[in-house]
Amino acid sequence: MTDEGDGSVDAEDAAAVTTLASPTPADAREAVAAAIEREDVVSVFGTCTVEYEGRASSHLGPGDRLVVCKPDGTTLVHTDEGHQPVNWQPPGSTQEARLTDGRLELHSLRSTPEEELLVRFAEIIQVTAYDVTDETELALEGTEEDLRERVLDNPDLVESGFTPLATERETPAGAVDIFGEDGQGRRVVVELKRRRVGPDAVGQLGRYVDALERDLHAEADVRGILVAPSVTDRARRLLAEQGMEFVALEPAA
Amino acid sequence: MTDEGDGSVDAEDAAAVTTLASPTPADAREAVAAAIEREDVVSVFGTCTVEYEGRASSHLGPGDRLVVCKPDGTTLVHTDEGHQPVNWQPPGSTQEARLTDGRLELHSLRSTPEEELLVRFAEIIQVTAYDVTDETELALEGTEEDLRERVLDNPDLVESGFTPLATERETPAGAVDIFGEDGQGRRVVVELKRRRVGPDAVGQLGRYVDALERDLHAEADVRGILVAPSVTDRARRLLAEQGMEFVALEPAA
DNA sequence: TTGTGGATGTCGCCG
DNA sequence: CGGCGACGTCCACAA
Numbered sequence: 255m256t257d258e259g260d261g262s263v264d265a266e267d268a269a270a271v272t273t274l275a276s277p278t279p280a281d282a283r284e285a286v287a288a289a290i291e292r293e294d295v296v297s298v299f300g301t302c303t304v305e306y307e308g309r310a311s312s313h314l315g316p317g318d319r320l321v322v323c324k325p326d327g328t329t330l331v332h333t334d335e336g337h338q339p340v341n342w343q344p345p346g347s348t349q350e351a352r353l354t355d356g357r358l359e360l361h362s363l364r365s366t367p368e369e370e371l372l373v374r375f376a377e378i379i380q381v382t383a384y385d386v387t388d389e390t391e392l393a394l395e396g397t398e399e400d401l402r403e404r405v406l407d408n409p410d411l412v413e414s415g416f417t418p419l420a421t422e423r424e425t426p427a428g429a430v431d432i433f434g435e436d437g438q439g440r441r442v443v444v445e446l447k448r449r450r451v452g453p454d455a456v457g458q459l460g461r462y463v464d465a466l467e468r469d470l471h472a473e474a475d476v477r478g479i480l481v482a483p484s485v486t487d488r489a490r491r492l493l494a495e496q497g498m499e500f501v502a503l504e505p506a507a
Numbered sequence: 508m509t510d511e512g513d514g515s516v517d518a519e520d521a522a523a524v525t526t527l528a529s530p531t532p533a534d535a536r537e538a539v540a541a542a543i544e545r546e547d548v549v550s551v552f553g554t555c556t557v558e559y560e561g562r563a564s565s566h567l568g569p570g571d572r573l574v575v576c577k578p579d580g581t582t583l584v585h586t587d588e589g590h591q592p593v594n595w596q597p598p599g600s601t602q603e604a605r606l607t608d609g610r611l612e613l614h615s616l617r618s619t620p621e622e623e624l625l626v627r628f629a630e631i632i633q634v635t636a637y638d639v640t641d642e643t644e645l646a647l648e649g650t651e652e653d654l655r656e657r658v659l660d661n662p663d664l665v666e667s668g669f670t671p672l673a674t675e676r677e678t679p680a681g682a683v684d685i686f687g688e689d690g691q692g693r694r695v696v697v698e699l700k701r702r703r704v705g706p707d708a709v710g711q712l713g714r715y716v717d718a719l720e721r722d723l724h725a726e727a728d729v730r731g732i733l734v735a736p737s738v739t740d741r742a743r744r745l746l747a748e749q750g751m752e753f754v755a756l757e758p759a760a
Numbered sequence: 761t762t763g764t765g766g767a768t769g770t771c772g773c774c775g
Numbered sequence: 776c777g778g779c780g781a782c783g784t785c786c787a788c789a790a
Contacts, residue, residue: 271552271632273528295573295587297550299524299637309702309783310649310758317641320548322573326588334548334639335579337597337770341645344590344785366761369783379524379637384552388570388586392593396563398766427706427741428764429789448767449562452779453680457710458765461745486778488680492714505563562768590785597770619776622768651781681779682774701781705764711780739763 272383279358282378286323286351286360289383293325298360299379304331304341308369314341321360321373323349329362329371343371398448401505405432405446405481412444412481412501413437427465428458440477441466447482448505455480456492463498525636532611535631539576539604539613542636546578551613552632557584557594561622567594574613574626576602577639582615582624596624651701654758658685658699658734665697665734665754666690680718681711693730694719700735701758708733709745716751 272294274285282298289296298321304314314331319340322330329343347364360373402421409416415437423433432444443466445459463478470476478498485493485500493500525547527538535551542549551574557567567584572593575583580600583592600617611628655674662669668690676686685697696719698712716731723729731751738746738753746753 271528273526273633275524275526295552295585297552297573297635299548299550299635299639306783310647312645312647312783314645315643317643318637318639319641320550320575320637320639322585324585324587324589328588328590330585330590332548332575332577332583333641334546334577335581335598335641336577337581337583337595338782338784339590340641342590342783344783345588367783380526380635382550382552382633382635384571384573384632386552386571386573386587388572388588388593390568390570392565392567394563394565394768396768450777453714454707454710454780457707457714461706461710488778559768565768591767591769595768597768620768647783649783702783703762707765741763 270385272381274381275379277378277381279353279356279375279378282358282375282381283351283353285381285383286358290323290325290349290351292383292385294383295325295386296323297321297380297382298323298375300375301377301379302331302373302375304374305372306341306370308364309367312341316376318379323360327362327364329360329373331371331373341371341373343369347371396448396505398446398505401446401448401481401503402431404505404507405444405503409434411503412479416442418444425462425465425469427461430462430466433466436477440475441470442477442479444479444481447480449482450484450486451480451482452486452489453492455482456489456496456498459493459498460496463496523638525634527634528632530631530634532606532609532628532631535611535628535634536604536606538634538636539611543576543578543602543604545636545638547636548578548639549576550574550633550635551576551611551628553628554630554632555584555626555628557627558625559594559623561617562620565594569629571632576613580615580617582613582626584624584626594624594626596622600624649701649758651699651758654699654701654734654756655684657758657760658697658756662687664756665732666695669695671697678715678718678722680714683715683719686719689730693728694723695730695732697732697734700733702735703737703739704733704735705739705742706745708735709742709749709751712746712751713749716749 306312326345327347330339331341343362352359358375362371418434422429431446559565579598582596584594596615605612613626615624671687675682
């Protein structure tokens, strides 16, 4: 069932996959170039060095890696460890398979910012190309959007008598998650976070409150409420210092 | 040079790679399980569904994808687009290759937080396993650390007469990048950023300045200087509002 | 193109 | 293990 070196295919839909085991650099270059042209996803196992130059720069000496090139311009270089690729190029980059000094090189360029990635293979273990098509969309739950819906469906979860008036209300400091008023008719700014919050979220909420107090040119005060599953000690202290509040709430019931 | 379906090997060092093209689910499970045991990196091209449950939860319908399992417990599910995997499990997770209702399932569990990933294959195009070993360390330049060194080597880049006294000086708000004094002997807090800064960095610097003024129980003021390649308009305005300053400096000369 | 904030962020450091 | 901040963060969305 395995394709021969020239990428010949058998019946059925095996036409979609191309595999080369221990190919010559020239054969590998040919196969990768054709696969990129065909808009396949390409994976290459082998020993390589990697150079990156752009916002930062890096050099990576010889080692075994898995390199993946996607038809959207993404390139990923993975070692045997870590969620993150050791080097990469984002979507929208150009991709080229070259033969330089008898070695396979995968070269990728992007602009804004100008960045360059060069993978040079000392040994090629295997090249695979496959026409990966995925129309399906990921259905993700438990996001900040879910938390917002939960609060809007049941505002009492924030505080008895709380009434949302607007979402994404604009202020000079940016858009407030939920703007509303409490049982006494005081203005309330609610900042939502889907997970445990630190000092950064307090700073954000504080900027919104200040901006709104300025915007409504200071007719009394604006309450700031941080809604999240939990809060760190320092963040809780910062909230208190600025006269703001915390309400514990999970993104999902 | 291509291995046969049972993973037999030929001479040379091709022993390291195993390839199965269009295997049965049972053969694929066997090969993946053996490869995980052997601590190989495994890649699987095929049509699959993915379920994730943990901090959030997600469902992904049938589609062609590339799944990578690493010996450190990482699992990545990549579609034909994007730098980010559509689903994943981080290093340290357990990995298991199962046969359920005649289908190949890759199941992964982690704890703290408890999270589960399940990839179920409707069709398996290709399974590859290879002993990826990479001793080499990535040499990265142009980081915040490089910017710090640049400032310490030449403090005048911040301001003529500036004298660094300490790095990572502790305050109740966290560690300050560089603490020092200016030509007039006033305390100076320097916050370093390797790239263009927004409002968050201003908040951070502001917290350090406030904390130090409290810490030194308010013997006059502490200057706050944000050092970065550039700054957004809003961040510059926030700096001005809080009486703080900006100095333009690149991480590398 | 730039600005702004979210993310199953991940990663490393340190208490 | 939690807190905290950096990251070549990536990413979607708005101006």
